[in-house]
Amino acid sequence: MSKNTKTAVSMDPFQAWCHRWGRVGTVIALVYMIAIPFIVLAYYDSVPSLGEVINLSTVSILLIYIPVGFSEALSYTPILGCSAYLTFITGNIMNLKLPCAANAMKLAGREPNTPEGEAISSVAVAVCSIMTIIILALAALLSTWIMPVFELPAVKTASEYLIPALFGSLTLGLFASTNSGQKVVKNGIAGVVPILVIVSILALAVRILGGGSLFGAVGFLILFMLPIAIISSRIMWKKGIIKVVDRETGE
Amino acid sequence: MATMKDIISSPLLLALVAGGLLYIVGFSLVYLKKAYTRCLELGISKEDLKSVIKSSLIFSIVPSLSIVVGLFALITVMGVVWSWWRLSVIGSLSYETMISSSVATAVGFENSAQMLEQASGRQFGVVMILMSVGMLSGFLVLIPFGKKLSKSVDKSDTGNTWKYVLSGTFMLCLFAVYIPVLIFGDTVQMLVMVTGLIIAVALGVLAKRPGLKWLNEFIMAFSMIGGMVSSLLWVSLFR
Numbered sequence: 001m002s003k004n005t006k007t008a009v010s011m012d013p014f015q016a017w018c019h020r021w022g023r024v025g026t027v028i029a030l031v032y033m034i035a036i037p038f039i040v041l042a043y044y045d046s047v048p049s050l051g052e053v054i055n056l057s058t059v060s061i062l063l064i065y066i067p068v069g070f071s072e073a074l075s076y077t078p079i080l081g082c083s084a085y086l087t088f089i090t091g092n093i094m095n096l097k098l099p100c101a102a103n104a105m106k107l108a109g110r111e112p113n114t115p116e117g118e119a120i121s122s123v124a125v126a127v128c129s130i131m132t133i134i135i136l137a138l139a140a141l142l143s144t145w146i147m148p149v150f151e152l153p154a155v156k157t158a159s160e161y162l163i164p165a166l167f168g169s170l171t172l173g174l175f176a177s178t179n180s181g182q183k184v185v186k187n188g189i190a191g192v193v194p195i196l197v198i199v200s201i202l203a204l205a206v207r208i209l210g211g212g213s214l215f216g217a218v219g220f221l222i223l224f225m226l227p228i229a230i231i232s233s234r235i236m237w238k239k240g241i242i243k244v245v246d247r248e249t250g251e
Numbered sequence: 252m253a254t255m256k257d258i259i260s261s262p263l264l265l266a267l268v269a270g271g272l273l274y275i276v277g278f279s280l281v282y283l284k285k286a287y288t289r290c291l292e293l294g295i296s297k298e299d300l301k302s303v304i305k306s307s308l309i310f311s312i313v314p315s316l317s318i319v320v321g322l323f324a325l326i327t328v329m330g331v332v333w334s335w336w337r338l339s340v341i342g343s344l345s346y347e348t349m350i351s352s353s354v355a356t357a358v359g360f361e362n363s364a365q366m367l368e369q370a371s372g373r374q375f376g377v378v379m380i381l382m383s384v385g386m387l388s389g390f391l392v393l394i395p396f397g398k399k400l401s402k403s404v405d406k407s408d409t410g411n412t413w414k415y416v417l418s419g420t421f422m423l424c425l426f427a428v429y430i431p432v433l434i435f436g437d438t439v440q441m442l443v444m445v446t447g448l449i450i451a452v453a454l455g456v457l458a459k460r461p462g463l464k465w466l467n468e469f470i471m472a473f474s475m476i477g478g479m480v481s482s483l484l485w486v487s488l489f490r
Contacts, residue, residue, distance in 0.1 A: 011402075014289035018282075019398040025278045030390060032271055033340060037379035040264045044253035046372030053380050057357040062385055065350065069388030077393060077400040078421045084401070086282050088393055090275060091341040091386075094425075096314040102422075103310055103471045104303045108295055113404045113418045116293045122286035123300065124307040129279045131311040132318065133272055133339055139319040140335035143326060150316075150323045157486055158479040159317040164433050164440040165478025166314075168447020169471045171426070172455060183412070188419045195427035203435035213436030221428045229424040230417065237416045244412035 012115035018082030018122070026085045068219035075222050081118035083125045090129040099166055100128040163215075186243040191233025195225045253372035258379075259330030268336040275340065306468040313476055321348055328355070328363035333379070341386050350385055354378045442485040447478030 011019075041047045076093055077084045080101055087097045102112075104124030110117040139146065149155065199221060203214050214221065236242045258264065290300055318338055325334035328351060337347045351363055358374045360366040366374070392400075404418035433440045451474035458466035 012289075014285060015401070017285055019401070022282070023394055023397065025281075026390070026394060029271075029274065029278065029340070030387065032274065034383055034387075036264070036267045036271065036336070037376065037383050039267060040258060040261060041372065041376040041379065043263050044258055044261070044372050046253045046258065046376050048373045048376040048380070052358075052373065052377050058354070058377065058381055061350065061353050061357055062381065065346065065385045066388040068346070069386050069390075070392055073389035073392035073397075074400070075421055075425060077397055078404045078418065079425075081401045082397075083282075083286075084393060084397055086279060088389060089278065089341065090339070092314070092318060092338075092343045095317070095343060096311065099314075099471065100307050100310055104307055107303050107306055107467065108299045110295070111406065111418075112422070113401070113406050113414075116290070116295060118401075119286045119289040119293060120295060120300075120303060122282055123290060124303055126279045126283035126286060127304050127307040128311040130276060130283075131308055132315045133276055133279075135312070135315040136318065136322060136335060136339050137272065139322055140326075140331050143323065143331055147323050147326075150320045154483055156320055158482055159320040161440065161443045161479050161482035162314060162317045162475070163429075164443040165447040165475045165482070167426070167429055167433060168444040168449075168478045169451040169474035171430075171444075171448050172451040172470070172474075183406075183415055185415050185419050188416060188423060191416070191420055192423045192427035195424060196431060199428050200431040200435055203431050207436055213440070214432045215436055215440070218428060218432060221432070222425065225428050226421070226424050229420050229427065233416050233420045234413070237413055242416055244415045 012118075014119050014122070015082045015115060018085060018118075022082060022085035026089055029089045067223055071219045071223035071226075075226055079112055080121060080125070081113055083118060083122040086122065086129060087125050090125075090132065092132065095162055095166065096132065097125050097128060099170055100124045102170065183244050183246060186245055187236070188233070188242055190241050191236050192229050194232050195229050198228070199225065255367065255370035255372060255375035256330075258372050258375055259333055261332075265332050268332050271336065272339055302468055306472070309469065310472045310475075313472060313479070324348060325351060328367055329378075337382055346386060347382065350382055351378070354381050357381075438489045439482060439485045442489075443478045443482045446481040446485075447474045450474035450477040 038047065072093060073084075073088070076087070076098060079098065080087050083101060087093055087101070090097065101121035101124050104120050105112060105117050108116075108120045110120050112118075112121070139150075199214075202221075206212065206214055233242060237244075287300060291297070322334055322338050325338065325347060329337075334347075355363040355366040355378070358366070358370070358377050360369065366378075370378075404414055404421070406414055406418060430444075433444050435441075451470055454466055454470045454473055457463050458470065
């Protein structure tokens with residue numbers, strides 16, 4: 001047992017590198033990002049006063065986005081592991097980086113939260129980040145010529161449905177990934193049944209009452225539902241409803 | 252007195268954005284090299300890595316093109332350089348598009364188009380600062396607690412089975428929130444999701460056939476494109 005505990009404390013060299021230098025690189029990028037507006041505005045003698053930046057109407061906007069940021073960090077970091085630093089810097093997590101990392105782990109047959117899984121998802125996230133930056137750079141440079149194509153109604157409509165389409169293709173991977181690795185989690189989905197019930201009722205109620213879709217409020221929902229999912233999974237694991245078995249036993 | 256138009260077409264802004272993007276590309280390349288080397292050390296074959304890189308490149312194209320649609324929407328209200336920068340870092344397509352319009356009203360304009368025409372440099376400064384700091388809250392969690400959050404679900408400690416359960420709970424929770432919202436919130440979203448799933452399942456079955464194993468690398472990209480394209484049909488039927 002003491003041997004097990006010792007193994008748990010040691011960290012894979014790549015994970016250790018990410019948590020040290022990935023963090024440093026992230027802080028540098030953050031400082032740079034915040035500095036850009038101030039440098040440009042100072043050059044044009046246009047730095048707004050603190051009162052102009054922080055007032056009732058601007059704070060009310062920020063209050064909408066601050067919980068979304070917390071929600072993303074709390075829910076995505078445990079899935080992404082040490083690739084989270086690069087992922088958060090380049091953004092577009094749910095619509096690009098997270099599915100890309102999940103796809104990579106599935107292709108290589110590795111599990112999240114293992115040294116192999118985190119290294120392979122880092123490869124995917126890095127490749128994906130570079131690709132996106134190149135595509136966006138080309139689009140920005142060629143905007144005058146290519147903008148009409150991207151303003152076609154059909155292209156705009158299809159783009160609006162990226163997330164639902166992604167979830168369709170990701171659902172398959174979700175079930176496939178639980179079958180890889182040395183251990184298998186049996187009935188893991190039972191832990192999130194309360195979430196499925198609560199969110200279904202909420203979504204139906206909002207739609208019936210004419211409020212449309214909860215799609216724009218997903219960030220908030222995840223923030224509130226995550227603790228419920230963890231507590232419920234923990235209870236079911238303790239009661240033996242959710243089990244972790246060796247892959248051989250599980251088959 | 253500088254106007255918003257002076258700032259969004261500023262060569263200084265362009266130079267700073269170019270510098271920032273080069274830094275991020277460099278950061279990604281270092282990450283890639285380190286991760287690639289570690290993958291080889293951990294016994295992941297070069298073939299598997301090649302397949303992952305190829306699949307990631309192909310998969311990235313369509314979501315990136317969706318971001319390009321957003322980029323052009325943003326360009327019309329914020330100019331090329333600032334929009335380009337904002338969509339290349341931190342935020343997300345939906346966040347940047349939403350905050351740009353809500354901030355325009357917060358600084359006193361009816362909409363973003365009016366802001367582009369009439370805003371002073373200081374007013375646009377408020378927009379730039381708010382867009383830059385708005386999504387930083389995630390980093391207040393990631394930087395101090397990223398390591399702890401990652402290790403909380405680390406599966407290296409095989410004696411602790413709860414970590415296996417917890418590790419899967421985060422992804423399951425995302426699905427448990429998104430799927431009912433997509434199914435019950437909007438008919439077209441539901442149909443697009445189901446179409447994507449059906450294509451993924453069909454391709455998964457096909458990929459098991461001899462000679463079609465290569466399809467595995469494309470399942471996600473193809474099913475996503477298929478789902479998105481199907482939205483045109485569903486919109487015409489249900490909207």
